[in-house]
Amino acid sequence: MNHAQSGQETPPGTPPGRRHGGWIWFWLLLAALAGAAAGYWAASTAGEETAAARYRQLKSQFELVTAQNHHDYQALQGRLDTLQGQMLVEESTRKSLEAALQSTQAELGRARDQLAFFDRLLPPGPNGSVSIRALDFEPRGPTLLYKVLLMRNAPGTEPFAGRMQFVAKGSMGGKAVTLTLEPAAAPAAEEAATDVSDAEGAASEQTPLALQFEQFQRSEGMLDLPEGFEAASVTLNVLEGKTLRVSRTVNLPAGE
Structure with a gap:
């Protein structure tokens, strides 16, 4: 090709x-x-x-x-x-x-x-009247526990000096009797008193029921109940010397 x-x-x-x-x-x-x-x-x-x-x-x-x-x-x-x-x-x-x-x-x-x-x-006294603000009793076997609050209406120039007396009404041996209760002899049951406004040192010279305060005093202690005595009521007398300043009675529950 x-x-x-x-x-x-x-x-x-x-x-x-x-x-x-x-x-x-x-x-x-x-x-x-x-x-x-x-x-x-x-x-x-x-x-x-x-x-x-x-x-x-x-x-x-x-x-x-x-x-x-x-x-x-x-x-x-x-x-x-x-x-x-x-x-x-x-x-x-x-x-x-x-x-x-x-x-x-x-x-x-x-x-x-x-x-x-x-x-x-309240009527004022010469050194201010005393009132019982609170009073309560509680049976404790052969003793009676008391709690007291005392107050003066108008403090005087000197502290109030007096004593408490507890008189109980009840029955003993089926008869109605009235007794003055004494502080319990047990050391643990002796009354303990507190004076907020008083000078210190005076409480040691007082008897358990003695009072000495300017404005108020709270006392608490135990009272002896005679054997066989059934208390129906207890009256607290606040005495200044031999003068009754205030008194209050508390009825105890039956059977106590």
């Missing part, structure tokens, strides 16, 4: 080996470009995978920190609610105590006013 029949013409003067070398360089250049493209694609893919892994790591850390912060917030909120509840309880308790204190102070003021009113009604 000649060149005219194949439809291809070879430029005159071109050697055949040079024509084949041009094609080789073309394919080498094409292969280099393909390799570069493949390398770029591989590098891009590796970079994307690294970025995705880093993103997942940061996202996991963010979610962990967020969960921890949420947990801490819930704990702090619970603590805050507890403290607020305690504050409300303490505030309520404080208000209740303040109300109780105000009520007690008001009652104390009314009691003082009433006491002052009744004190003005």
Whole structure:
């Protein structure tokens, strides 16, 4: 086949080996470009995978920190609610105590006013009249426990000096009798008297039933009950010398 029949013409003067070398360089250049493209694609893919892994790591850390912060917030909120509840309880308790204190102070003021009113009604004596504010008896086997609170209406220039006398009415051997009760002889049953306003040292020289005070005196002690005697009532007489200043009778429950 000649060149005219194949439809291809070879430029005159071109050697055949040079024509084949041009094609080789073309394919080498094409292969280099393909390799570069493949390398770029591989590098891009590796970079994307690294970025995705880093993103997942940061996202996991963010979610962990967020969960921890949420947990801490819930704990702090619970603590805050507890403290607020305690504050409300303490505030309520404080208000209740303040109300109780105000009520007690008001009652104390009314009691003082009433006491002052009744004190003005009592007739004053030469050294101030004496009144029995409280008197109580409690049987203790063969003895009788007494508790007495005495008060002066208007203190005089000198302390009140006198003595107590306990007179019991009851029955003994089927007969009605009246007896003057004496302090119990046992040391543990002796009367303990306290004078808040008196000078110290005078009590040691007094008998168990002696009195000496300026404003008030509380006395407590034991009285002997004769064997076989059943007391029905006991009368306390407060004497100044031989003069009866005040008296009060207390009925004892039957059978005691």
